[in-house]
Amino acid sequence: MRFSRGNIAREQNRTAYLFLLPWFIGFICLTVGPMIASLYFSLTKYNLFNSPKWIGLDNYVEIFTNDPTFTSSLWLTFKYVFLSVPFKLIFALLVAMALNKGMRGLGIYRTVYYLPSLLGGSIAIAIVWRQIFDGNGIVNGFLSLFGITGPSWIAHPDYIIYTIITLSVWQFGSAMVIFLAGLKQVPAEIYEASSIDGASKVRQFFTMTLPLLSPVIFFNLIMGLINSFQAFTPAFVIGDGRGGPLNATMFYTLYLYLKGFSFFDMGYASALAWVMVIMIGALTAVVFATSRYWVFYGDDKGGK
Template sequence: MRSAHKSLARGQNRAGYLFLLPWLIGFFCLTLLPMLGSLYLSMTKFNLLSPPKWIGLNNFVQIFTSDHTFVNSLVLTFKYVLLSVPLRLAFALLVAMALNKGLRGLGIYRTVYYIPSLLGGSVAIAIVWRQIFDGDGLVNHFLGWFGIRGPSWIAHPDYILYTIITLAIWQFGSAMVIFLAGIKQIPADLYEASEVDGAGQVRQFIKITLPMLTPVIFFNLVMGIINSFQAFTPAYVIGDGRGGPLDATMFYTLYLYLKGFSFFDMGYAAALAWIMLVIIGVFTAMIFVTSKYWVFYGDGNDGR
């Protein structure tokens, strides 16, 4: 009997590993091995034309001691993340609250608002955005109706970053759909009980909606930070492709791309990529660690 159970268990294990095999092959061949190769290249001098030359930690030492563009691009990326992520989440939550009012044709509204999230990272949309905010673009035409002469939003270093942030906020659709699903899961009894106690809509939002949505906020925040740190297409297309004007669009990913594919310093670019991986990992870990203080799952358990 025991041998029969053991053979059955082994057969089930083999079946399980067989179903996992495509994922395991993809993980080792397309994720783990390229990561290890990138780690090796980060410690080499490699220009794509000659074999990599081992130089140890020299790339990292140069990055942290003498690369001013690295510092500037990192500061610019931090600024983009710290501004775009909260604004996008706030706007997505605001729209989700509005769509939760029982509007007719809710599915149509959700589809319309979700489309920018599908298209916002494309080159075509970035080109359209560039045309809208150009000196003769739609935005300045609109301002002209009120007698306001607007600047070229994409040619001035003081404005172009906020133009890109506006594009990021416009891509609120995916977060909005998740917020809307979370709002619909909040028990109506909580709102009815609060109304009996005399709570208004603002107090209900602060005391009920926000605490019950903290798991959704947590998910959207983590995904938003990861995606924003990797923003590349808007900076490349809306800017001049080389970080201009005056390095105002020199995002970290753009600097990494230029190092690897314009200056053919692939070893240096690999080192930059690993630094970005560590930065994203640290930010994600910080959010997970602090989640136990502000994420409420509604079942008596906090973020722990």
């Protein structure tokens, strides 16, 4: 029995869709469905115990006009994002360049440096981090060797945010691995040619390494921004789950969580979630729009 090419193609498509069906079901039931429900709840007054009551845009009006905690948590989150992401990328790039020198046991070093990225978001690591920066922790124990009496870093509202930023920077392994892969793709010949022409290592870094790595930097920047805005576990554990001390760890995600699961104001929490989605989308769009001026793909002219 003969089959036309069209029949074979249709049969292959049906097989492919059959294998993709579990993913489509999960995507619709676990992603699209909850997003639609959240959008609806954001337009209602809903406390999980009573039926949702339609109130239109009242939740959003309340957020932007009469919620000082929203403003403070938003600024704190921006501070965390705009400090942790650049430092993490810089540190990851420096370590990747060091590992790219062809040292022995590269696989071991790469695994060791990548390990914090696998564990850094866990509750256990956040608890350990809390102990490290406690008043009697390892950091102050080290400072005492030099006669310095350190504060309780996690109990002081001016310092605790920087311990969380340090924890984020410590999780540089994922970005480092991606940077290392990008560095492996840079031809060694261009460095040899520039060395012959008298270019210094610093000039090579800024005129060759950074432009050639700009697509990798762009990818790590986007992923870093999105992940940093969603930071929750460190603030929850280190700040005792209430944003302490003095709301110094009241990240946007923590405030959203408290509104929804401590005060059971699920409608308001849903509105906060959609505000965050829009903010992340807008910031990502800005980065994409500006990328044409600084991301170089090799076959483009002028970085476009």
